[in-house]
Amino acid sequence: MRILVIADNETTAKCLRTSLREEGFVVDIAIDCERGSFLALTNDYKLIIFDHALPRKQSKCLCQEIREKKSVPIIILSEKAEVLTKVALFDAGVDDFLAKPFSFEELMARIRAILRRPQKIKNQELRVGNVILNSKKHEARCKGQLLQLTKKEFALLEYLMRHKNEVVSRTSILEHVWDIDSNPFSNTLEAHIRSIRRKLELKCDNNFIKTIPGIGYKIEK
Amino acid sequence: MRILVIADNETTAKCLRTSLREEGFVVDIAIDCERGSFLALTNDYKLIIFDHALPRKQSKCLCQEIREKKSVPIIILSEKAEVLTKVALFDAGVDDFLAKPFSFEELMARIRAILRRPQKIKNQELRVGNVILNSKKHEARCKGQLLQLTKKEFALLEYLMRHKNEVVSRTSILEHVWDIDSNPFSNTLEAHIRSIRRKLELKCDNNFIKTIPGIGYKIEK
DNA sequence: TATTTTTTTAGAAAATTTTCACATATTTAC
DNA sequence: GTAAATATGTGAAAATTTTCTAAAAAAATA
Numbered sequence: 001m002r003i004l005v006i007a008d009n010e011t012t013a014k015c016l017r018t019s020l021r022e023e024g025f026v027v028d029i030a031i032d033c034e035r036g037s038f039l040a041l042t043n044d045y046k047l048i049i050f051d052h053a054l055p056r057k058q059s060k061c062l063c064q065e066i067r068e069k070k071s072v073p074i075i076i077l078s079e080k081a082e083v084l085t086k087v088a089l090f091d092a093g094v095d096d097f098l099a100k101p102f103s104f105e106e107l108m109a110r111i112r113a114i115l116r117r118p119q120k121i122k123n124q125e126l127r128v129g130n131v132i133l134n135s136k137k138h139e140a141r142c143k144g145q146l147l148q149l150t151k152k153e154f155a156l157l158e159y160l161m162r163h164k165n166e167v168v169s170r171t172s173i174l175e176h177v178w179d180i181d182s183n184p185f186s187n188t189l190e191a192h193i194r195s196i197r198r199k200l201e202l203k204c205d206n207n208f209i210k211t212i213p214g215i216g217y218k219i220e221k
Numbered sequence: 222m223r224i225l226v227i228a229d230n231e232t233t234a235k236c237l238r239t240s241l242r243e244e245g246f247v248v249d250i251a252i253d254c255e256r257g258s259f260l261a262l263t264n265d266y267k268l269i270i271f272d273h274a275l276p277r278k279q280s281k282c283l284c285q286e287i288r289e290k291k292s293v294p295i296i297i298l299s300e301k302a303e304v305l306t307k308v309a310l311f312d313a314g315v316d317d318f319l320a321k322p323f324s325f326e327e328l329m330a331r332i333r334a335i336l337r338r339p340q341k342i343k344n345q346e347l348r349v350g351n352v353i354l355n356s357k358k359h360e361a362r363c364k365g366q367l368l369q370l371t372k373k374e375f376a377l378l379e380y381l382m383r384h385k386n387e388v389v390s391r392t393s394i395l396e397h398v399w400d401i402d403s404n405p406f407s408n409t410l411e412a413h414i415r416s417i418r419r420k421l422e423l424k425c426d427n428n429f430i431k432t433i434p435g436i437g438y439k440i441e442k
Numbered sequence: 443t444a445t446t447t448t449t450t451t452a453g454a455a456a457a458t459t460t461t462c463a464c465a466t467a468t469t470t471a472c
Numbered sequence: 473g474t475a476a477a478t479a480t481g482t483g484a485a486a487a488t489t490t491t492c493t494a495a496a497a498a499a500a501t502a
Contacts, residue, residue, distance in 0.1 A: 015405055022390035022436050102263045104392050138388045138433050150458055151435040188460050190480060197481095213468055213479065371447055409449050411491060418492095434457060434490060 001115075002026040002176055004043070006036035006062075007051030007077075016049065019104050024135060024155065028180040033062055039180065040066045046115060049107075050094075052078040067093030073114045077102070128161045128221055130205050142204040152177070153196050156189075160209060160219045169216040193217065223247040223397060225264070227257035227283075228272030228298075237270065240325050245356050245376065249400050254283055260401065261287045268332060269295045294335045298323070349382045349442055351426050363425040373398070374417050377410075381430060381440045390437040414438065 003025050007013040013029040020027045028043070030036035040048055040062075048066065063074055073095040096110050126133040132141045133154070140147040140154060149157065156177050160168060170189060174182060182188070193209060200208050210218045224246050228234040234250040241248045249264070251257035261269055261283075269287065284295055294316040317331050347354040353362045354375070361368040361375060370378065377398050381389060391410055395403055403409070414430060421429050431439045 019390070019392040022392055024436075103265050103396055105265050105396060106263070136387045137439070138436060151433075152459070183460080186460065187462090187480080191460070191482085194481065194483090211467095211480070373448065404449085407450060408491080412449070412493085415492065415494090432457095432491070 001046050002028070002043070002179070003047040003049065004036070004039055004045045005029045005049045005051075006033070006040075007031060009051065012051055023108060026155070026177060026179050037062055037065060040072070041069055043180070044175065045072050047111060048072055048074045050074055050076050052076050063093050075107075075110060075114065077107075126158065126161055128164045128219055129208065131157075131161065131200070131208060133158055133161060142200055142208075145203040147199050147203055149196070149199065153192055153199075156192050157196055160217060164219045164221055167212045167216050167218045173216065222267050223249070223264070223400070224268040224270065225249045225251065225257070225260055225266045226270045226272075227251045227254070227261075229253065230272065233272055241270075242372070244329060245359070245372075245379070247376065247398060247400050258283055258286055261293070262290055264401065265396075266293050268336065269293055270328075271295055271297050296328075296331060296335065298328075347379065347382050349385045349440055350429065352378075352382065352421070352429060354379055354382060363421055363429075366424040368420050368424055370417065370420065374413055374420075377413050378417055381438060385440045385442050388433050388437050388439045392437075394437065 001024065003020065005013050005016050005020070005027060007016070007029070008031060010031050013031055017027040017029055028039055028045075030039050036050075039045075050063070063076075066072065066074065074093065075096045075098065076094050077098050095114055098107060098110060126135075130143045133139075134141075135154075135158070138154065140149045140157065156173065159173060159177050173189060174184065178188075197209055200206075208219060210220065212218055222245065224241065226234050226237045226241070226248060228237070228250070229252060231252050234252055238248040238250050249260055249266075251260050257271075260266075271284070284297075287293065287295065296317045316335050347356070351364050354360075355362075356375075356379065359372075359375060361370045361378065377394070380394060380398050394410060395405065399409075418430055421427075429440060431441065433439055
């Protein structure tokens with residue numbers, strides 16, 4: 001689940017990224033409008049979080065620009081919830097509005113609401129075949145046995161399992177599970193697949209992740 | 222358990238904070254309305270305590286403002302229990318009302334009533350695995366042996382134990398166990414975890430608090 | 443003021459992620 | 473069918489990130 005944070009203040013952006021990563025998101029940050037706009041238009045983010053310390057006109061324009069071409073939800077973080085600005089921003093296609101400083105819990109509540117992923121889903125288990133993922137516990141099990149997965153392995157396996165019965169291309173995996181700084185020529189994806197497979201084989205399942213040469217990977221129910 | 226105290230008189234606020242801390246709460250204080258409103262709206266407090274020495278209109282407005290956006294309970298401390306004011310305040314969404322002077326015990330009784338967890342706050346023991354917390358005695362035991370925990374350590378361990386079997390992110394720990402002034406870049410959290418672990422290891426349990434790298438900590442039953 | 447508690451600091455240790463060199467498999471061209 | 477080209481798999485090491493640790497500094501408390 002990849003999202004973009006746009007903020008002029010690098011510290012703000014990095015704090016947000018750290019917290020959002022703990023929640024399992026893949027986070028790109030842009031510390032100016034231009035880069036923000038570029039990233040927003042050239043990637044498929046599930047959500048954009050936008051710091052309104054940016055100059056007013058710029059941020060309104062930016063929202064409109066993004067919304068003309070993408071249907072991605074936008075959350076604005078603002079210094080003061082000024083009514084006029086607020087209305088203007090909603091007109092520009094903003095989905096939600098949060099006055100600073102806010103608690104991270106509050107932001108997460110808004111994010112869940114917008115992504116239409118109520119907290120319940122987070123508690124729920126994701127099950128395909130013998131494998132069960134529980135993201136609240138950050139626990140993966142195969143035939144009841146615990147798999148000791150790292151954060152990246154967990155995210156990768158989760159992505160594949162959410163797309164069970166379909167072939168997922170390397171490109172889309174890299175786009176959703178890695179952030180913008182990932183090296184597209186490396187084989188880190190293969191390395192991670194390898195290590196998940198090894199852990200699965202060790203515990204139970206020998207052919208959970210199938211390779212579709214030239215295309216990508218697939219998990220079948 | 223984080224709460225907010227709003228009072229014009231700094232001494233009052235600090236006295237309340239001290240007493241409430243002794244009861245195990247994490248307490249933010251605001252010595253004017255503006256900051257009070259600001260904190261109330263931007264944090265997830267379990268309770269707001271409100272000194273009515275503040276100008277009447279202000280406090281009514283403040284309550285309404287907070288209640289429009291938050292469902293947090295509010296207790297008002299008033300110089301005289303004037304009936305009219307009282308009614309007006311209840312209209313504004315106040316949950317309880319206490320005329321000064323009052324005993325702290327009395328305030329705590331109201332707090333317990335409002336939080337609708339009369340036992341859990343003070344009387345009940347919290348038990349996970351070998352570890353038992355008794356917040357009434359402020360006593361932590363592992364296999365019957367007493368652990369000499371500081372207040373912060375106790376609060377941190379309690380937070381983790383209340384969320385047993387789930388991964389608790391560093392961010393959410395910082396938000397719930399530390400107050401607004403905590404530095405997000407420090408590693409005071411790790412330092413406290415370390416010192417709890419050392420005390421636990423000394424007495425009994427070697428792997429009570431697990432680290433989930435990149436996410437946070439977890440206690441399993 | 444003396445004592446305890448909390449926070450900060452900085453370097454060590456641990457864990458994770460990436461890279462690399464080469465192995466193996468698959469596809470394509472002949 | 474075979475060889476070349478392409479794509480993926482593999483294990484180990486390097487690089488990076490994250491967490492741990494101990495000790496000193498700062499703050500709170502008695």
